[in-house]
Amino acid sequence: MTSPQGRLRPEHPATHRVVDLVAAFELEARGPAPDPTSVLTGVTVSSSDAAPGDVFVAVSGAKVHGAAYAAQAVAQGAVAVLTDEAGAELLAREGDGVPVPVLVTPDARAVAGPVAAWAYGDPAAGLATVGITGTNGKTTTTYFVDAALRTAHARTVVLGTVELRIGDDAIESPRTTVEAPVLQAILALARERGATAVTTEVSSHALALGRVGGLELDVAGFTNLQRDHLDFHGDMEGYFRDKARLFAPGQARRGVVVVDDTWGRRLAAEARIPVETVSTHVGADVAATADWAVTSADIGLDGVGSTFTLRGPDGTEHVAASPLPGLVNVSNAALAVVLAHRAGVDLATAIEAVGHAHAIPGRMERVIERAPGTPLALVDYAHTPDALVLALEAVRPITPGRLVIVFGSDGDRDRGKRPIMGEIAARLADVLVVTDENPRSEDPASIRAAILDGVRAERPTLADVHEATSRTQAIHDALDLATDQDTIIITGKGHEPTQEIAGVFHRYNDRDVLRAAQAARAARESQGLLA
Numbered sequence: 001m002t003s004p005q006g007r008l009r010p011e012h013p014a015t016h017r018v019v020d021l022v023a024a025f026e027l028e029a030r031g032p033a034p035d036p037t038s039v040l041t042g043v044t045v046s047s048s049d050a051a052p053g054d055v056f057v058a059v060s061g062a063k064v065h066g067a068a069y070a071a072q073a074v075a076q077g078a079v080a081v082l083t084d085e086a087g088a089e090l091l092a093r094e095g096d097g098v099p100v101p102v103l104v105t106p107d108a109r110a111v112a113g114p115v116a117a118w119a120y121g122d123p124a125a126g127l128a129t130v131g132i133t134g135t136n137g138k139t140t141t142t143y144f145v146d147a148a149l150r151t152a153h154a155r156t157v158v159l160g161t162v163e164l165r166i167g168d169d170a171i172e173s174p175r176t177t178v179e180a181p182v183l184q185a186i187l188a189l190a191r192e193r194g195a196t197a198v199t200t201e202v203s204s205h206a207l208a209l210g211r212v213g214g215l216e217l218d219v220a221g222f223t224n225l226q227r228d229h230l231d232f233h234g235d236m237e238g239y240f241r242d243k244a245r246l247f248a249p250g251q252a253r254r255g256v257v258v259v260d261d262t263w264g265r266r267l268a269a270e271a272r273i274p275v276e277t278v279s280t281h282v283g284a285d286v287a288a289t290a291d292w293a294v295t296s297a298d299i300g301l302d303g304v305g306s307t308f309t310l311r312g313p314d315g316t317e318h319v320a321a322s323p324l325p326g327l328v329n330v331s332n333a334a335l336a337v338v339l340a341h342r343a344g345v346d347l348a349t350a351i352e353a354v355g356h357a358h359a360i361p362g363r364m365e366r367v368i369e370r371a372p373g374t375p376l377a378l379v380d381y382a383h384t385p386d387a388l389v390l391a392l393e394a395v396r397p398i399t400p401g402r403l404v405i406v407f408g409s410d411g412d413r414d415r416g417k418r419p420i421m422g423e424i425a426a427r428l429a430d431v432l433v434v435t436d437e438n439p440r441s442e443d444p445a446s447i448r449a450a451i452l453d454g455v456r457a458e459r460p461t462l463a464d465v466h467e468a469t470s471r472t473q474a475i476h477d478a479l480d481l482a483t484d485q486d487t488i489i490i491t492g493k494g495h496e497p498t499q500e501i502a503g504v505f506h507r508y509n510d511r512d513v514l515r516a517a518q519a520a521r522a523a524r525e526s527q528g529l530l531a
């Protein structure tokens with residue numbers, strides 16, 4: 001999916017003239033006049049990604065103004081710089097500026113997406129598009145929606161925290177939602193490759209920073225809003241307002257909002273586009289008035305996921321399922337069904353597809369199935385106290401024996417959560433293997449000690465508590481001590497492909513380590529080395 005330079009670009013870019021860009025977006029051209037024959041083939045906001053024929057959009061950032069990197073972009077072949085007044089002034093102050101036209105607009109960040117959409121020929125036009133926002137459940141819901149869209153589309157696209165995927169071709173994702181020109185370039189590449197449906201996660205940062213500008217989704221979904229990212233959004237009100245930007249004309253044509261929390265209810269009331277509501281709290285008052293409501297749920301079914309009844313707007317009840325355990329995944333599955341249905345998938349087909357969705361990388365992912373002599377083992381991304389509670393509560397009903405957790409906590413991040421995570425694990429799991437997550441620059445032993453302080457508060461004797469100085473060893477230890485009635489859950493890193501220790505990124509993935517540990521165990525067993 002990458003070009004030789006490692007950049008995400010359509011293979012056959014459209015060619016527009018720079019003068020047409022000036023006219024289309026009513027830009028003020030300064031510096032050298034645009035050559036009427038000069039063509040542009042791409043758009044970037046990052047000088048290091050600039051390629052010949054690009055327009056470099058220099059935006060004002062938190063740390064620096066992009067105009068400071070205009071010269072680098074031009075040296076790499078950019079044919080014009082598009083910026084705001086501050087950027088233009090910066091370039092004017094730097095002597096001769098850049099030897100290409102400087103195109104000025106009041107808000108460069110706001111036009112980056114629309115300009116890229118224009119440059120790539122409105123690539124979303126022929127695609128079914130679904131976007132999902134919310135604090136938790138974006139990734140899970142995205143994959144559920146994709147499972148349903150695949151029934152109606154030969155090739156689909158998934159964009160989010162885990163990967164950027166067109167059909168079966170995927171690369172690691174740099175973040176939850178990529179910069180606007182990258183998003184538009186991926187859509188253009190997807191169109192070239194015959195994809196007809198896209199499901200994308202939309203982070204609150206993306207909404208605040210215009211990363212989905214120029215993309216009007218067919219349907220936008222909202223999962224929930226919980227305390228997070230307040231360093232960036234200021235307070236919950238600001239966080240809500242940024243999320244709500246998705247539910248506005250030009251950004252989405254219609255919305256589907258889970259109204260289990262007060263923020264969802266407020267969003268449904270304030271959205272400026274038609275919105276349907278989904279209630280997934282069985283028996284809650286709000287269920288009576290919601291368009292879609294989960295009216296009953298049977299959690300822990302067959303030791304796998306859940307079944308639930310979804311009542312539609314016409315009052316008809318449908319038996320549906322979530323392939324992942326826990327009530328939160330009933331919520332994600334119900335939302336996904338409605339989103340996929342509104343994106344054009346027949347309701348019964350959407351219900352069937354979501355109920356049988358394949359594993360989602362690192363989200364309650366069943367890496368080893370329960371079998372005689374073998375425990376069930378899952379990997380989950382839960383890395384906050386709230387998520388840890390939900391994850392442990394979700395797997396308890398599918399655990400006939402003991403619940404074994406392998407976990408740690410991040411270095412160079414929120415220290416306060418370490419003892420809290422320890423206390424939660426001690427309260428909700430039976431056997432604990434405390435190990436490292438991403439220690440980063442911190443001493444791993446001191447992070448484990450802080451977790452163990454919390455464990456001790458709940459379980460003073462530290463009975464059934466183990467400490468492992470390497471995550472790989474921790475996973476081996478868990479497999480060694482679990483029986484086939486037990487469930488092992490490995491939390492914190494999910495799909496992550498690396499572990500950061502002492503500032504160095506090592507290739508590491510919980511799922512791969514777990515599979516290798518199980519294979520080694522099976523080999524020892526077959527040689528009669530295990531009791």
Ligand SMILES: CC(=O)N[C@H]1[C@@H](OP(=O)(O)OP(=O)(O)OC[C@H]2O[C@@H](n3ccc(=O)[nH]c3=O)[C@H](O)[C@@H]2O)O[C@H](CO)[C@@H](O)[C@@H]1O[C@H](C)C(=O)N[C@@H](C)C(=O)N[C@H](CCC(=O)O)C(=O)O
Pocket residue numbers: 045046047048059060061062063064065066067069174175176177178179203204205206209232
């Ligand atoms: C808060 C935030 O999202 N910041 C992002 C943003 O920073 P910024 O606009 O303030 O950029 P800046 O570093 O001041 O630079 C200004 C401009 O100069 C450009 N520049 C800068 C340096 C250079 O050498 N060349 C160059 O062209 C930059 O591309 C940018 O356009 O643009 C930068 C360039 O694209 C990003 O690297 C940076 O993401 C940082 C790394 C980040 O961590 N973002 C996270 C918080 C984020 O976006 N997370 C959400 C998910 C959150 C969640 O739900 O968990 C996500 O969508 O992934």
Ligand SMILES: Nc1ncnc2c1ncn2[C@@H]1O[C@H](COP(=O)(O)OP(=O)(O)OP(=O)(O)O)[C@@H](O)[C@H]1O
Pocket residue numbers: 134135136137138139140141161176201223224328329331332363380381382383387390391
């Ligand atoms: N609807 C939900 N409500 C609350 N918690 C959830 C929900 N869905 C999933 N979770 C929990 O949140 C964690 C992250 O889930 P998921 O990756 O789907 O969310 P996300 O919004 O994509 O978050 P991130 O951007 O961090 O990946 C998981 O550990 C899961 O246990």
